Amino acid sequence: xxxxxxxxxxxxLSDSNQRAEMATLGMWIFLTTEVLFFGALFLAFTxxxxxxxxxxxxxxxxxxxxxxxxxxxILLTSSFFxxxxxxxxxxxxxxxxxxxxxxxxxxxxxxxxxxxxxYHQDFTEKLIPGRHFNVSGTDSSAIAHQQLFFCFYFIMTxxxxxxxxxxxxxMAWMIMKNLRTKEDPMTQTDRIRVESIGxxxxxxxxxxxxxxxxxxxxxxxxx
Amino acid sequence: MNESYLTESGMGFRSWFLTRDHxxxxxxxLISITIFFLIGGVAAGLMxxxxxxxxxxxxxxxxxxxxxTLHGVVMVWFFLIPSIPNVLGNFLLPLMIGAKDxxxxxxxxxxxxxxxFGGILTLWSIVIGGVDTGWTFYTPYSSTYANxxxxxxxTGVFISGFSSIFTGLNFxxxxxxxxxxxxxxxRLPLFVWSLYSTSIILVLATPVLAVTLVLVxxxxxxxxxxFDPAIGGDPLLFQHLFWFYxxxxxxxxxxxxxxxxxxxxxxxxRKRIFGYRFIAFASVSIAVLGFLVWxxxxxxxxxxxxxxxxxxxLSFMVAIPSAIKVFNWTTTLYKGQITLSTPMIYALxxxxxxxxxxxxxxxxxxxxxxxxxxxxxxxxxxxxxxxxGGMVMAYLGGIHYWWPKITGRMYPEKLGQLSALIIFVGFNxxxxxxxxxxxxxxxxxxxxYPEQFQMLxxxxxxxxxxxxxxYLFPLYYLPRSFFRGPKAPQNPWRAxxxxxxxxxxxxxxxxxxxxxxxxxxxxxxxMDAVASSExxxxx
Numbered sequence: 001x002x003x004x005x006x007x008x009x010x011x012x013l014s015d016s017n018q019r020a021e022m023a024t025l026g027m028w029i030f031l032t033t034e035v036l037f038f039g040a041l042f043l044a045f046t047x048x049x050x051x052x053x054x055x056x057x058x059x060x061x062x063x064x065x066x067x068x069x070x071x072x073x074i075l076l077t078s079s080f081f082x083x084x085x086x087x088x089x090x091x092x093x094x095x096x097x098x099x100x101x102x103x104x105x106x107x108x109x110x111x112x113x114x115x116x117x118x119y120h121q122d123f124t125e126k127l128i129p130g131r132h133f134n135v136s137g138t139d140s141s142a143i144a145h146q147q148l149f150f151c152f153y154f155i156m157t158x159x160x161x162x163x164x165x166x167x168x169x170x171m172a173w174m175i176m177k178n179l180r181t182k183e184d185p186m187t188q189t190d191r192i193r194v195e196s197i198g199x200x201x202x203x204x205x206x207x208x209x210x211x212x213x214x215x216x217x218x219x220x221x222x223x
Numbered sequence: 224m225n226e227s228y229l230t231e232s233g234m235g236f237r238s239w240f241l242t243r244d245h246x247x248x249x250x251x252x253l254i255s256i257t258i259f260f261l262i263g264g265v266a267a268g269l270m271x272x273x274x275x276x277x278x279x280x281x282x283x284x285x286x287x288x289x290x291x292t293l294h295g296v297v298m299v300w301f302f303l304i305p306s307i308p309n310v311l312g313n314f315l316l317p318l319m320i321g322a323k324d325x326x327x328x329x330x331x332x333x334x335x336x337x338x339x340f341g342g343i344l345t346l347w348s349i350v351i352g353g354v355d356t357g358w359t360f361y362t363p364y365s366s367t368y369a370n371x372x373x374x375x376x377x378t379g380v381f382i383s384g385f386s387s388i389f390t391g392l393n394f395x396x397x398x399x400x401x402x403x404x405x406x407x408x409x410r411l412p413l414f415v416w417s418l419y420s421t422s423i424i425l426v427l428a429t430p431v432l433a434v435t436l437v438l439v440x441x442x443x444x445x446x447x448x449x450f451d452p453a454i455g456g457d458p459l460l461f462q463h464l465f466w467f468y469x470x471x472x473x474x475x476x477x478x479x480x481x482x483x484x485x486x487x488x489x490x491x492x493r494k495r496i497f498g499y500r501f502i503a504f505a506s507v508s509i510a511v512l513g514f515l516v517w518x519x520x521x522x523x524x525x526x527x528x529x530x531x532x533x534x535x536x537l538s539f540m541v542a543i544p545s546a547i548k549v550f551n552w553t554t555t556l557y558k559g560q561i562t563l564s565t566p567m568i569y570a571l572x573x574x575x576x577x578x579x580x581x582x583x584x585x586x587x588x589x590x591x592x593x594x595x596x597x598x599x600x601x602x603x604x605x606x607x608x609x610x611x612g613g614m615v616m617a618y619l620g621g622i623h624y625w626w627p628k629i630t631g632r633m634y635p636e637k638l639g640q641l642s643a644l645i646i647f648v649g650f651n652x653x654x655x656x657x658x659x660x661x662x663x664x665x666x667x668x669x670x671x672y673p674e675q676f677q678m679l680x681x682x683x684x685x686x687x688x689x690x691x692x693x694y695l696f697p698l699y700y701l702p703r704s705f706f707r708g709p710k711a712p713q714n715p716w717r718a719x720x721x722x723x724x725x726x727x728x729x730x731x732x733x734x735x736x737x738x739x740x741x742x743x744x745x746x747x748x749x750m751d752a753v754a755s756s757e758x759x760x761x762x
Contacts, residue, residue, distance in 0.1 A: 011732070012324035022326045022400040029392045029426055037430035040464055044438075044449055052455060129447045129454075144454040151449050151456075155441060159434075 008187045016188055023192045027199050034163075038207055041159070045152050045214060052145040059149035060219035062127055062135065064118055068216040071114050072208065078107035079205040082198045089194035092185025097194055098178045101171050104201065108168045115161055122150075129154065153215050160211060163204050171197055227631060227728040243328035244731055249314035249629075251335050256302050256310065257698075259342060263297035264691065266290045271653075271687040274680050279671035287670035288355035289371065295358025300380050301342050303610055304472065306618045307479035308425075309334075309390055312418045314629060316394060318722035318729065319412050321403025321738040326396035334389035341383030348375035357668065359469070362450040362461040366442040374443055377436040384429045384436075387475075391425030394418050403721070406740040409500065412720055413744070416503040417482025420510040424471045424478075427514070432468035435461065459524055466517035474513040477577075477609055478506055480617030481548055484570045487624050488552050489745045490718040491567035492559025496745045498551040505544035512541050522593045531590055538588035545581050549574060564716075565639030569620025572647045576612025580605060583658065598668075601661025604654045612650055619646070619697065626701065627711030631728040634697075634704045642696030649693050652686025719750055 013019050049056050085100035126134040129151045137143050174193060181190075228246045232238045239247060270290050273281040282290065313331065317324055325331050348354060354376045356365040365373050398419050402411070439461070442448025450461045481502075489496045496502065518526060518534030526534075552574055561567070583605040586592050596602065620643075626634050656679040661667075665676050672680070714723040721738055722729075742749070 010328070012322070012328060014737070018400055022396050025399060026327060026330075026392055026396045029395055030388075033388050033392075033426050033430040036427055037434050040431045040434045040467075044460055044464070047457075047460065048449070048455070130445055133447075141455065147447065147454045148449060148451075148456055151447060151454070155438070155449070159437075 008189050020188065020192060023196065024199075027196045031199060031203050034203060038156075038159075041152070041156055042210065042214070045156070048145075048148055048152070049214070049218075052148070055142045055145035056149045057219050058137075058142070059135070059146035059153075060215060060217075062122075062125065063153070063216050063219070064121060065216050067114055067118050068212055071111050072212050074107050074111050074114070075205050075208050078104045078111070079202055081107065082201040086195050086198035089186055089191045092191070094178050094181065094184050094186050094190075097186070098175055101175050101178075101194075101197075105168055105171050105175070108164055108171075112161060112164060112168075115157065156211055156215065160204070160207055163207070167197070167201055167204055170200075226730060227726065228731045229631070229728055231731045241332070243324070243332055245313050245317050245325050245328065245331060246629075246729065246731075248331050248335055249310050252305060252309040252313060252338075255335075255339060255342070256305055259297050259301040262346070263294050263302055264694070266294035266297070268687065268691060270294065271684040273670050274672070275684045277672050277674045277677050277680075282670060284670050285355060288357070288668070289349075289353035291668060292354045292357050292376075293349050296345060296354070296376060296380065298610075299358055299472070299476070300383055301338075301345065303476040303614055304387060305338065305390075306476075306614065307483060307621060308394070308418060308421055308475075309338075309386075311414075311483065311618075311621045311625060312390075312394065312421075312479065315625065315722055316397060316415065316418060317401070318628075318725070318733055319415055319720060320398065320401060320406060321721050321734060321740070322397065322401040323732050323734065325393045326401060327393050330389050330393055334386040334393070337389065338383050338386035341379045341381070341386065343379075344382065345376055345379030348372040348379060351375075359465060360436070360439055360461075361465075362439060362442070362458045363452065366439050366448060366450055374440045377440050381433050381436045381440075384433045387425045387429045391422035391429070394422040395426065398422075403737060404739050409503070410740050410742070410744055411503075412482075413485035413496065413499070413502050413506075414479075414482035417478045417480075417485070417506045420506040421475050421478045423507075423510050424475050424513060428468045428471040428475075431464060432472075435464040435468065438464075459521065459526070462521050462524060463517065466520045467514070470517040470520065471510075471513040473606070473609070474509055476614050478509060480573065480577075480614045481506060483617045483621035483624070484552060484573050485548075486718075486720070487566045487570040487620055488555050489747060490624075490716050491562045491564060491570070492556050493747045493751055494555055494559040494745075495743070495747055496551070497554040497557075498547070499743070499745070501547050502551050505547045508544045509541060512537065512544070516541060519588055519593075522590055523597050535588050535590050539585065542581065542585055545577075549578055549581075563640070565634070565636060565643050566620045566624035568640055568643040568647070569616050569623065572643065573613055573616040573620065576608050576616060576647075576650065580608030580612055583608065596661050598666055599661035600657040600665050600667055603667050604657035604661060607654045607657075612654070616646070616650075619643070622697070622701070624716070625722075626704075627715045628722055628727050628729070630705045630708075631711050631726075632704050632708035633711050633715065634708060635700050638696060638700050642693050642700075645689060645696065646693035649686050649689030649691075653683050653690050654686070656680070656682040656686070717750060717754060719745055719747060 009016055009019060081100045081103040085097050085104065088096035088100055122128060126132050127150050129147045133147050133150070135143055135146050137146075174197060178190070228244055232242070232244070239251065242248060269282065270287065273279065273287060279287070313325070352372055354369070354371045354373055356369050356371070356373060360373065360377060398411075398415060438449060442450055447454060448456065450456045450458050452458060485496060485502055516534060516538045518530055519538045522531050522535075583601070587596065587602060587605060623634060623639055626632070660676055660679050660683075663676065665672055711727045713725070713727055715727075716723075721740070724738065725734060
């Protein structure tokens with residue numbers, strides 16, 4: 001329970017502005033680490049994309065651009081709702097914050113569902129790297145390079161999906177917490193929490209915005 | 224006895240293991256990394272024992288591989304990287320900037336739990352058989368051929384990486400937002416500058432290691448991955464990603480040492496530090512340059528000649544800020560009133576050993592010379608001069624320097640000086656012969672060697688024995704002084720800095736009133752003038 005309705009500063013701080021700035025700074029630093037985490041993958045992908053250009057284009061052809069595009073639309077819309085949630089939290093409106101967070105979570109779950117359908121399609125088309133990997137073609141090195149593409153595809157979208165699941169979990173927790181807390185306006189702690197969730201979610205969104213052209217749109221000229 | 228952070232919230236299990244007090248968390252780290260240090264040290268001892276004779280008679284080559292992997296992994300990730308930042312940094316950062324705690328106290332505690340979880344997974348992988356890849360996990364050996372618990376150990380290291388990220392993030396936010404009124408960036412103690420530079424590397428480099436380990440683990444698990452040459456993957460890419468983290472990590476393991484030495488030297492020379500801004504910016508520029516030199520680990524790994532030339536040149540550049548620091552410390556000593564107390568012996572030892580380690584680094588950065596000494600004992604000696612001669616010396620110097628503040632007790636000075644000297648002698652005897660061995664062509668990571676190398680190897684093993692004895696001394700007298708040592712005054716060294724203006728040991732909330740800073744950090748002239756005027760008034 002909050003000790004104080006208006007100010008809920010931790011003991012070691014004396015200034016609520018300082019605290020808000022600190023929390024935002026901390027979140028940005030965390031996102032910087034995330035950029036480096038994905039950055040290594042993007043770098044590795046770029047190297048091979050350059051090296052095996054034609055094979056990567058051929059591999060990209062196997063992906064379902066329409067489902068990828070639909071998911072992009074869904075994820076961008078979810079980002080819109082999380083922005084509304086942050087705005088509502090700033091206004092201190094707990095109820096409105098919660099509605100927007102709920103919309104975000106629902107869209108995230110739809111995204112993950114579509115992703116699962118895609119993975120299932122990939123599985124039936126034998127696109128999972130490993131012993132059962134099988135794409136048509138006669139050139140064995142081209143087939144090998146396509147397998148490399150699918151390694152990247154599954155690792156990158158998989159790690160992205162993992163980030164989405166984590167974010168969805170945190171949002172669900174925040175929603176439950178908001179439901180249990182009756183008081184309005186929101187405490188500073190909760191406002192900072194929602195703001196951090198918002199920053200994180202936009203980051204997850206941006207990663208996808210890069211993944212879509214790199215993975216799906218590479219083979220688009222053949223459509 | 225006055226109430227302090229050690230007693231105030233009780234001594235119960237919860238009061239320590241659920242504490243958010245940065246000082247108590249520092250103690251948790253101190254105890255845990257000491258245990259890791261002992262484990263890594265035992266592995267080193269076994270390796271040196273094996274190398275006392277040319278034949279591989281004590282352990283098999285396979286066991287030997289597992290020993291040096293254990294030694295490397297434990298010492299790098301579970302001792303050196305957390306050593307100064309998580310023990311001394313955790314304890315001192317808030318005290319030095321006049322804050323009550325770090326920016327995110329709960330995250331700080333979480334970092335310790337994450338660290339321990341990663342550490343225990345790593346130890347577990349050792350107990351059930353170990354890993355034989357070396358601490359570098361090079362592919363395709365680690366991903367395809369190694370017959371050991373690579374995934375488990377990589378997971379342990381991956382998890383402990385989050386602890387590094389949490390700490391770095393916490394320090395950066397703290398230094399930016401929690402400085403006392405009046406404490407501008409150029410009034411910060413240099414230790415804080417070095418922690419800041421270290422934190423930048425921690426948050427920027429660690430994620431790259433994390434994703435690299437994930438890629439190795441997935442490749443090992445699935446039998447196919449992006450480093451796999453069978454599908455057009457490039458194992459060298461692993462080395463690029465690994466060293467993009469691990470070379471900056473070398474600076475994680477030395478920058479905090481620079482910070483400690485920059486505190487000790489002015490205090491025991493009774494002088495303002497020479498070239499404050501140069502030392503501060505040298506830390507930052509080492510942090511930046513450190514990200515641009517990773518390719519010097521791959522001079523002979525089929526990297527292009529042009530890349531080699533660029534990386535060689537950039538590696539030489541690191542010598543500039545490093546030399547700036549050494550020259551500034553030396554100039555600080557010049558005409559100072561030098562006291563050779565224990566921390567000072569460690570600090571002086573640091574300067575000498577770091578200089579040797581740094582200069583031999585230039586040999587290795589030279590393309591043609593590196594072809595000759597690559598993967599020999601020359602490299603082993605070089606980085607141990609930096610890591611052990613540099614960082615461990617600085618760590619022990621710092622532990623002694625701030626021991627009165629941390630525990631409220633004085634350690635036995637004579638014993639401290641003696642053990643510092645033993646460590647210095649033992650260290651040089653262990654590692655100097657290895658420069659010669661490497662130059663003569665003895666490769667690293669072999670458990671047997673031709674007979675003509677035995678004399679130098681025996682010297683090295685003898686040195687390791689002396690070094691081990693030197694380390695056992697503080698392990699005995701420091702804990703003993705915690706219980707039996709004489710009570711420490713607030714400021715036993717008459718040092719400047721906010722941490723010395725409060726009680727030893729500090730209270731839970733550090734400062735009764737928020738301090739204001741209105742002076743430069745190392746004003747020893749003023750400090751001594753005030754002290755001498757006080758003695759005149761009250762004879």
